[in-house]
Amino acid sequence: MKNTFLQEMHDRGYINQCTNLDKLSEICNKKSISGYIGFDCTASSLHVGSLLQIMILKLMQKYGHRPIVLLGGGTTLIGDPSGKDSTRKILSQKEIKKNIKSIKRVFMKILDTSNKKTSPIFVDNAEWLTSLNYIKFLREIGSQFTINKMLTFDSVKLRLDREQSLSYMEFNYMILQAYDFYQLYKNKNCILQIGGSDQWGNIVNGTDLIRRLAQKEAFGLTSPLITLASGAKMGKTEKGAIWLNEDQLSPYDYWQFWRNTDDRDVKRFLNFFTEINAEEIKKIFEDEKNINNLKILLANEATKIVHGEKASKKAAQTAKDTFESGGFGKDLPEILINLDKIKKGISIIDLIAENKILHSKSEARRVIANRGLKINDKIIEDEKKIIQLKDFEKKIFKLSYGKKKHFLVKII
DSSP: OOSHHHHHHHHTTOOSEESOHHHHHHHHHHSOOEEEEEEOOSSSSOBGGGHHHHHHHHHHHHTTOEEEEEEOTTGGGTOOOTTOSSOOOOOOHHHHHHHHHHHHHHHHHHSOOSOTTTSOEEEOTHHHHTTOOHHHHHHHTGGGOOHHHHTTSHHHHHHHHTTOOOOHHHHTHHHHHHHHHHHHHHHHOEEEEEEEGGGHHHHHHHHHHHHHHHOOOOEEEEEOOOBOTTSOBTTEETTEEOBSSTTTSOHHHHHHHHHTOOGGGHHHHHHHHSOSOHHHHHHHHHHOOOHHHHHHHHHHHHHHHHHOHHHHHHHHHHHHHHHTSSSOOTTSOEEEEOHHHHHHOEEHHHHHHHTTSSSOHHHHHHHHHTTOEEETTEEOOOTTOEEOGGGOSSSEEEEEETTTEEEEEEEO
């Protein structure tokens, strides 16, 4: 690789496909470029499955390139059919605007906004998509696409092969995404679109549209879709999505997610989700044989990027206090119970069910029967146990499920 930016992309495993890697490398050696990644705004926070894309934007800044963050207020009104078995829930413009405002906070924390030349440009494609003239758009843009080719793209083909419905609204998504790229090329001098590998067809549509309408070459690059060594999808756990916003998931729970990484994924994730140099990661793996120390390193560095160094250290200390010292850290997830309720007594099964620690009361009974539930590190053996004031020390106790899940139960 002739270009240092693209070389590090390669070394970290960020590159899956590129429309013309040699030419892109040549241009990046001559000047700084602008490149964009689009994010749908279907929830008030992105989850960790989007983090690789944000890390790529951060890497662009490191090498003097300018990232464009497209928050899809327009395309979210339609819904991307890529990788989906059914139509997404249609959100109102008010809901989408609220989501955009919330999602933007993560980018402001992770990306560098201090350098005017590389600070991120935020755009919302609702600005141009919601004011389109339908007939004019069909004549100028729709005429550049053939149904024959559109039917070959995975986002369409897979749904049709499974005989799952695909609305005409969703079918148009790829044209709108291509138009986004054209708009950013024309108005922001953006020559590169980056996305997950499931976006390859949509991205190529954009480069083709720019070539036809502007007679210029733009570039598309995809990163690999991340699955865990276990085969599960990145960012999903038993408890739900691993959100990036602090109000959706605490820094401690975020830290714990990385600490619990499968042994087989640790090296890959250190490259993907930290800023440790790729060569240094190789050396660390040669020198450090204790995989748990490497997991702690991953958790510390990944949490620092999203929540800051202070929150990362606090989460690490809480885990140390809880797991190594046999006590409990102050930053553990809390369960708050009214004093009057404790005076009356609450069964351990009801406590677990009401706070969704386990999925059901029957599961709670099975865990207790298997000696998997503890109060202050003492095994609960009686499923009929009633929690009373005497179980608390200074209005607090630690409830543990297995070795990794701990909660502070507090009286309020």
